[in-house]
Every structure is written in C-alpha cells, then in structure tokens.
Amino acid sequence: MSSDALLSVVGVEKSFGGFQALRGVNLEVPRGGALGLVGPNGSGKTTLINIISGIYAPTAGKVRFGGQDVTGRLPHQMSHLGVNRTFQVPKPFGSLTVRQNVEVALGHSRRSGRKTDDVLAFLDLGGLADREAASLNTAQQKLLDLGRALATDPKLLLVDELGAGLSPADLDLVAEKLNALRRDGITMLVVEHLMGFLGKVTDDVVVMNAGAEIFFGKLEAAAQDPKVVEVFLGG
Amino acid sequence: MLRRRWVDALVVVVVVLAFVLAPQAYSNETLLFQMMVYIALSQGVNILYGFTGYLPFGYVGFFGIGAYGASLLMLHLNWPPILALLGGGAIAVLLGLLLSPLLRLSGAYFAIASLAASQAVYLIVSNPALQNVTYGPYGIQLVSQFNPTLSYYVMVVILALTVAVVLYIRRSRFGTALQAMRDDPVSAAMAGVPVVRQRTFAWMISAAIAGLVGGAFAWQTSVFYPDAVFSLSISIFAIVFTLFGGAGTLLGPLFGSVVLYGMYNTIGISDPQYFQLIYGLLIILLVLFLPDGAASLLKRRGSHVL
Ligand SMILES: Nc1ncnc2c1ncn2[C@@H]1O[C@H](COP(=O)(O)OP(=O)(O)OP(=O)(O)O)[C@@H](O)[C@H]1O
Ligand SMILES: [Mg+2]
Numbered sequence: 001m002s003s004d005a006l007l008s009v010v011g012v013e014k015s016f017g018g019f020q021a022l023r024g025v026n027l028e029v030p031r032g033g034a035l036g037l038v039g040p041n042g043s044g045k046t047t048l049i050n051i052i053s054g055i056y057a058p059t060a061g062k063v064r065f066g067g068q069d070v071t072g073r074l075p076h077q078m079s080h081l082g083v084n085r086t087f088q089v090p091k092p093f094g095s096l097t098v099r100q101n102v103e104v105a106l107g108h109s110r111r112s113g114r115k116t117d118d119v120l121a122f123l124d125l126g127g128l129a130d131r132e133a134a135s136l137n138t139a140q141q142k143l144l145d146l147g148r149a150l151a152t153d154p155k156l157l158l159v160d161e162l163g164a165g166l167s168p169a170d171l172d173l174v175a176e177k178l179n180a181l182r183r184d185g186i187t188m189l190v191v192e193h194l195m196g197f198l199g200k201v202t203d204d205v206v207v208m209n210a211g212a213e214i215f216f217g218k219l220e221a222a223a224q225d226p227k228v229v230e231v232f233l234g235g
Numbered sequence: 236m237l238r239r240r241w242v243d244a245l246v247v248v249v250v251v252l253a254f255v256l257a258p259q260a261y262s263n264e265t266l267l268f269q270m271m272v273y274i275a276l277s278q279g280v281n282i283l284y285g286f287t288g289y290l291p292f293g294y295v296g297f298f299g300i301g302a303y304g305a306s307l308l309m310l311h312l313n314w315p316p317i318l319a320l321l322g323g324g325a326i327a328v329l330l331g332l333l334l335s336p337l338l339r340l341s342g343a344y345f346a347i348a349s350l351a352a353s354q355a356v357y358l359i360v361s362n363p364a365l366q367n368v369t370y371g372p373y374g375i376q377l378v379s380q381f382n383p384t385l386s387y388y389v390m391v392v393i394l395a396l397t398v399a400v401v402l403y404i405r406r407s408r409f410g411t412a413l414q415a416m417r418d419d420p421v422s423a424a425m426a427g428v429p430v431v432r433q434r435t436f437a438w439m440i441s442a443a444i445a446g447l448v449g450g451a452f453a454w455q456t457s458v459f460y461p462d463a464v465f466s467l468s469i470s471i472f473a474i475v476f477t478l479f480g481g482a483g484t485l486l487g488p489l490f491g492s493v494v495l496y497g498m499y500n501t502i503g504i505s506d507p508q509y510f511q512l513i514y515g516l517l518i519i520l521l522v523l524f525l526p527d528g529a530a531s532l533l534k535r536r537g538s539h540v541l
Contacts, residue, residue: 053425055425075424076429079426085425092419093422100415104411104412
C-alpha cells in the first residue's frame with residue numbers, strides 16, 4: 001500500500017439483510033489525486049461512498065483516511081476529519097435559505113476558514129442566497145450540496161453523480177469548478193456515468209460490477225478492457 | 236441584530252405583564268394559571284417538534300414526573316417549594332436522559348414509544364406497592380405548602396424563561412442546526428452537526444420545561460391524583476395547541492394555547508371528553524393539511540412570524 005494514499009478502502013463488504021451490495025472492494029486515492037468510479041446501476045458506487053463518509057458501517061473491511069483507521073466513524077466525525085460529499089439525489093435543508101444551508105456547515109466545521117459568500121460566489125449561487133433551498137431546481141440543489149461540503153473545508157471530496165441531468169454547457173462549468181478545487185489541493189473520488197465529464201476531472205478510474213472492482217487504470221484503457229466492455233454492453 | 240434583541244425582550248415583557256395584570260381584570264386565577272401551563276407546555280412541544288420534527292405524545296410523562304418529583308421533595312424531604320420545583324425539573328431531565336434512546340426511533344414509532352414510556356411512569360407512580368414513596372393511587376396533598384398567589388407568580392417566571400429559551404433557540408446556531416436536522420438528518424451530520432447529541436439536548440430542554448411546569452402545577456393545585464398529572468389529554472392539548480398555531484415559531488403555540496384553551500374553557504369544560512376527541516381529530520387534520528399551522532397562513536402572505 002502506497003504511503004501517500006489519502007484514502008484506502010481495503011476489502012470492504014456491505015450486506016443489506018441477505019443481499020451483498022459490496023463484496024470486498026479495494027481502492028486507493030492518492031493525496032491530491034482524482035479517482036473516477038464507474039459501474040452499471042446497482043453496482044454499489046453510492047453504497048461505497050456511504051461507507052467512506054460514515055453513513056453506513058461496513059460489514060467487513062477497513063477504511064483508512066490519512067493513514068488513520070476510520071472504519072465505523074460517524075458522519076459528523078468524518079466531516080470534522082475532512083471528508084465530505086455530495087448526494088446523488090440532492091439533500092438540501094429545504095426549509096432553510098441557501099445561505100443558511102452553507103452557514104450550518106461552516107458553523108459546525110472544525111477546520112474551515114472559508115466564508116459563506118465566497119462559497120456561494122464560487123458556485124454561482126450568490127443570487128439565490130436568500131431563497132428557500134426547497135425552491136431550487138435539482139441542478140441548483142446539487143450545487144448547494146457541493147457548497148455545503150466545501151464549507152467544511154474537506155481534504156477528500158466524494159462526488160456522487162453531480163453531472164447527471166446537467167446541460168452540456170453546465171457540465172463543462174461544473175467540470176471546471178471541480179478542477180479548480182483540485183488545484184486547491186482537494187482530493188476527489190468521483191462517481192459518474194458521463195464518461196466525457198469523468199475524463200475531464202479524473203486521472204484514473206475504477207470500474208465496479210456487482211459489488212466488486214473489476215478494473216483499475218486509465219479511462220481510455222477501460223474502454224478496451226474485455227471485462228468492462230462485457231459489463232457495459234451486456235455479455 | 237440589536238433590533239431583534241429588543242423585539243425578543245419586548246415579547247417576554249408583554250407575556251409577563253399580561254399574566255401579572257390579568258388577575259386584576261379577570262378573577263378566575265385558576266384558569267389563567269392553567270393557560271400559562273399550556274402555553275409553556277406547548278412551547279416545550281414546540282422545541283421538540285417544531286425544531287426537530289419529533290412528536291412527543293408521551294410529553295405528559297415529564298409533566299407528571301415533575302409534579303411528583305417536586306411534591307415528594309416537599310413532603311419527604313421538606314424542601315421549600317421553589318427548590319422542590321427545581322428538583323422536579325431536574326428529575327424530569329433525568330427521565331429525559333433515560334428515555335433518550337427513544338430518539339433513535341423515527342416518526343410514528345417515536346410518538347408511540349414515548350406515549351408508552353409516559354404510561355409506564357404513570358403506572359409506577361400510581362402503583363399501590365409504592366404507597367410509602369409516592370402515595371400510590373391516593374394522590375398528593377400539599378396542604379401545608381398551599382400558596383396560590385406565590386405559585387402563580389412562580390409560574391409567570393417559568394413561562395417567561397420558557398419563552399426566552401424558545402426565542403434564543405430560534406435565533407441561535409443551535410436552532411438552525413435543529414431545523415437542518417429536521418429537514419435532513421443525514422445532510423446535517425455531513426455538515427458536521429453531532430445530530431444525536433443536539434437532538435438529545437433539545438429533548439432534555441423540553442423535558443426540563445415540562446418538569447418545572449409540572450412542579451408549579453402541583454404546588455398551585457396542592458391536592459391531586461396521579462391520573463390528573465399523567466393524563467394523555469395534557470399531551471394532546473399541548474400538541475394540538477402547537478400544531479394549530481404553528482410549530483417552529485414562538486407566537487404560533489402561544490396563539491394556539493390562548494385560543495384553543497380559551498375555547499375549551501368556555502364551551503368544553505362540561506363535556507371534556509368531546510374536546511379530547513375533537514382535538515385528537517384536529518391533530519390528524521393539521522398534520523395532514525396544515526402542518527405548519529395558522530402561522531403558515533400568514534407566512535404565505537409574506538409576513539414574518541416570530
Ligand atoms: N439501504 C439499503 N438497503 C437495501 N439495499 C440497498 C441499500 N442501499 C443500496 N442497496 C442496494 O445495494 C445495491 C447497490 O446500490 P448503490 O446505490 O450503491 O448502486 P449504485 O452503483 O450507486 O447505482 P446507481 O448508478 O443506480 O446510482 C443495489 O442493489 C441497491 O438496491
Ligand atoms: Mg448511486
């Protein structure tokens with residue numbers, strides 16, 4: 001195991017009742033790197049993010065963050081350590097304003113020196129600051145999820161299908177923003193079905209199928225890999 | 236910010252003045268006292284339901300244990316009433332701590348489990364086997380401490396504190412975090428909010444209020460049976476007053492208590508069981524069709540409701 005990995009997932013399994021959603025996943029994200037995570041629907045990508053962010057405890061296996069074993073830590077503890085995320089289906093604080101959404105995260109961060117206005121401006125949400133979050137559209141709510149995550153000043157950002165449902169122009173804009181965050185030193189794990197988007201924001205990808213990783217390497221190489229092709233085109 | 240503080244202070248002063256002056260104009264002090272009881276209890280429900288989304292049908296358990304705690308401290312340990320009231324509040328907080336695992340349940344399960352817990356406390360307190368400690372089913376007599384005037388003013392103080400606490404929560408980071416948790420506990424946790432701890436804290440503040448109010452009620456009433464302070468209708472009233480006026484605001488539950496408790500006293504007192512039924516139905520209708528109460532009607536028109 002390389003010592004400069006910020007995140008290591010080692011043999012992680014997760015069962016829901018009798019159903020095994022993850023069957024021993026292994027992956028690493030180097031400090032400052034951006035790893036893509038792809039796979040068909042139901043292959044366990046979101047479940048893995050839920051485990052890394054502390055929302056689920058794994059049934060077996062370990063999660064290491066910054067060299068520390070963080071398996072089974074609670075979500076707010078992961079947040080304080082510097083792990084944050086967006087949600088595939090956005091989860092805003094609907095009755096609070098956009099500004100308050102970000103302020104809650106800022107106010108409870110152990111690390112953050114950021115300012116609400118800066119976060120909102122970065123995501124082009126400044127004009128919506130006083131709107132109730134429930135009244136935003138899905139794309140705006142996803143950006144707000146991202147804003148809340150950024151307010152906690154994360155070292156590791158887990159991005160779950162931020163691009164889904166965006167127009168091509170917005171996709172480019174969001175890719176730009178993720179790259180800007182990376183230049184600021186934020187490490188990323190990016191789940192995405194849109195390969196063009198993924199190619200813009202990640203170095204390498206892990207391909208998952210049925211709860212296990214089946215490929216690791218460059219995105220272009222993945223498209224040539226027979227196992228990956230079989231999974232995506234149906235064998 | 237400064238203006239808000241003035242508004243807050245003004246609200247507390249108005250509430251205090253209203254109940255200090257009311258006995259001059261209206262001689263039924265018992266009714267005024269009970270109205271204060273319900274305003275404070277509905278604010279307690281408000282803290283829990285309005286800010287965390289948990290509907291505590293067993294809320295009366297804290298009221299009852301506060302009433303008994305304060306009474307027994309006066310009777311067995313000869314504590315002076317005001318100290319005994321504080322003791323009753325502390326005992327209610329302890330009960331809250333004991334019951335805090337219930338907060339792991341969600342929605343309807345929490346409502347039912349909290350109800351069951353309050354009935355369990357009632358059954359223990361009223362059990363004849365504990366007659367030496369709680370006087371069992373025979374109830375409490377505090378005749379030697381009877382002081383309707385002082386207990387009335389102490390209740391005014393408890394009410395003022397309750398209102399001040401709700402105002403503080405509404406304005407504070409803590410209150411915003413509670414609302415965030417109510418909207419989405421998972422997001423709140425990711426935002427760094429220690430969800431379980433904050434929710435438990437709100438639950439214990441709410442328990443403390445009911446405990447103090449219960450103690451004041453015991454002192455004012457001075458003779459009562461266990462079913463009087465553990466009656467489910469106390470929970471139902473506090474909940475319906477909160478929902479009717481508008482949970483999550485200060486003025487909503489206050490308005491709900493004054494209007495609905497007033498109504499209950501003018502037309503309902505002869506047939507109280509109908510009111511329990513009507514208010515029970517009202518809870519269902521409000522939750523289904525007007526979850527944010529009367530205050531939301533004003534908010535829809537663009538007014539801000541404190
Ligand atoms: N809380 C849960 N309880 C039961 N089963 C679950 C739960 N969460 C996920 N699953 C199951 O685990 C499997 C993996 O789901 P997951 O959401 O991780 O897939 P995914 O790769 O993110 O899919 P998608 O691309 O559709 O988002 C699915 O079969 C799903 O139904
Ligand atoms: Mg998913």
